Amino acid sequence: MMTQNTLTQSESTTGHAGVADVIEVTGLSHQYGEKLAVDNLDLNVSGGEIVAVLGKNGSGKTTLFRVLSTLLPVQSGRVTIAGADVSSHTMAARGRLGIIFQSPSLDIKLTVLENMRCQGALYGLTGDRLRNRCDELLNQFSLEDRRHDFCQTLSGGLKRRVELAKGLLHRPPVMLLDEPSTGLDPSARLALWDALESLASEGVAVMLTTHLMDEAAKASRVVLIDAGKKIADASPSQLQREVGDRVLTIATDDVASAELVLRNEMNLNPLRVGGTLRLTSEQSGASDLATLVNPIADRLGDSVQSIAFGRASLEDVFVAKTGTAFLD
Numbered sequence: 044m045m046t047q048n049t050l051t052q053s054e055s056t057t058g059h060a061g062v063a064d065v066i067e068v069t070g071l072s073h074q075y076g077e078k079l080a081v082d083n084l085d086l087n088v089s090g091g092e093i094v095a096v097l098g099k100n101g102s103g104k105t106t107l108f109r110v111l112s113t114l115l116p117v118q119s120g121r122v123t124i125a126g127a128d129v130s131s132h133t134m135a136a137r138g139r140l141g142i143i144f145q146s147p148s149l150d151i152k153l154t155v156l157e158n159m160r161c162q163g164a165l166y167g168l169t170g171d172r173l174r175n176r177c178d179e180l181l182n183q184f185s186l187e188d189r190r191h192d193f194c195q196t197l198s199g200g201l202k203r204r205v206e207l208a209k210g211l212l213h214r215p216p217v218m219l220l221d222e223p224s225t226g227l228d229p230s231a232r233l234a235l236w237d238a239l240e241s242l243a244s245e246g247v248a249v250m251l252t253t254h255l256m257d258e259a260a261k262a263s264r265v266v267l268i269d270a271g272k273k274i275a276d277a278s279p280s281q282l283q284r285e286v287g288d289r290v291l292t293i294a295t296d297d298v299a300s301a302e303l304v305l306r307n308e309m310n311l312n313p314l315r316v317g318g319t320l321r322l323t324s325e326q327s328g329a330s331d332l333a334t335l336v337n338p339i340a341d342r343l344g345d346s347v348q349s350i351a352f353g354r355a356s357l358e359d360v361f362v363a364k365t366g367t368a369f370l371d
């Protein structure tokens with residue numbers, strides 16, 4: 044039987060084709076009834092890049108992921124995966140994708156190897172080709188000694204590694220991951236990122252969605268989305284430089300009063316982020332933010348809990364671009 048995941052021989056791909064193979068999204072919009080979830084979005088990912096699509100809950104990440112992974116139709120705009128248009132050449136596009144969903148896709152009653160063999164069969168891999176590819180991936184993800192273990196006995200991190208290995212069986216040039224760190228402990232996250240970096244170093248285009256700032260900060264590029272719109276697209280360090288690189292964070296007992304003092308008495312333009320006030324060089328007009336520390340401390344007096352001078356974070360970038368906090 045031909046399943047959704049089965050590829051015909053002519054549509055399947057073999058091997059990574061390198062940096063020319065990219066995700067190309069042009070003018071993509073997606074609506075659920077009246078709700079515009081993705082709004083005229085442009086996005087490109089080249090082979091060898093790890094691109095994190097970062098947005099708050101409800102910003103449109105999953106919708107974008109589902110359109111790219113061919114689970115939702117393209118309503119408006121164009122999406123190509125390694126040259127295959129997902130609307131007109133859906134099966135070819137799917138064959139060029141490795142997809143890791145947020146919810147685990149392993150059959151926990153099967154062993155690691157059995158899970159991989161099932162996936163291989165779906166992609167038309169059999170015999171020596173399948174055996175050799177399984178061996179290669181089990182080795183790459185340090186899973187050789189777990190190959191005959193039932194997946195229900197594996198930790199969350201190991202399960203994720205099996206999912207990655209499964210997703211790569213057919214050597215896709217593009218890897219899509221939806222919130223890949225969900226449910227992983229810190230060491231499993233590190234292992235996952237090692238695996239993603241090694242994929243990228245082989246020329247695979249890696250795109251992941253996340254609502255975690257620290258995860259996005261590890262990517263080679265961050266695409267920030269808000270209410271379905273792309274609001275920034277650059278490397279984490281470029282984005283941080285855009286907001287002035289350095290940020291003064293002021294924590295006080297009464298953030299509303301402190302904000303008034305800074306605005307009215309010191310002619311500064313702080314942004315309120317949660318219970319703190321943040322100032323970049325741009326907002327303060329001061330080329331050296333450090334010179335503001337003592338005057339602000341004097342003016343706010345005892346209500347100041349702390350004034351911290353540090354590097355801008357992706358949170359500051361989000362605040363600067365949208366005027367709202369990332370985490371409310």
Ligand SMILES: Nc1ncnc2c1ncn2[C@@H]1O[C@H](COP(=O)(O)OP(=O)(O)OP(=O)(O)O)[C@@H](O)[C@H]1O
Nearest residue numbers: 075078080098099100101102103104105106107254
């Ligand atoms: N099937 C649906 N029907 C109607 N509205 C939907 C549907 N799926 C998503 N939405 C809405 O579209 C918007 C974008 O949702 P989406 O799930 O893509 O965002 P997200 O960034 O992935 O959020 P989360 O991190 O919470 O999964 C939200 O306002 C959401 O409520």
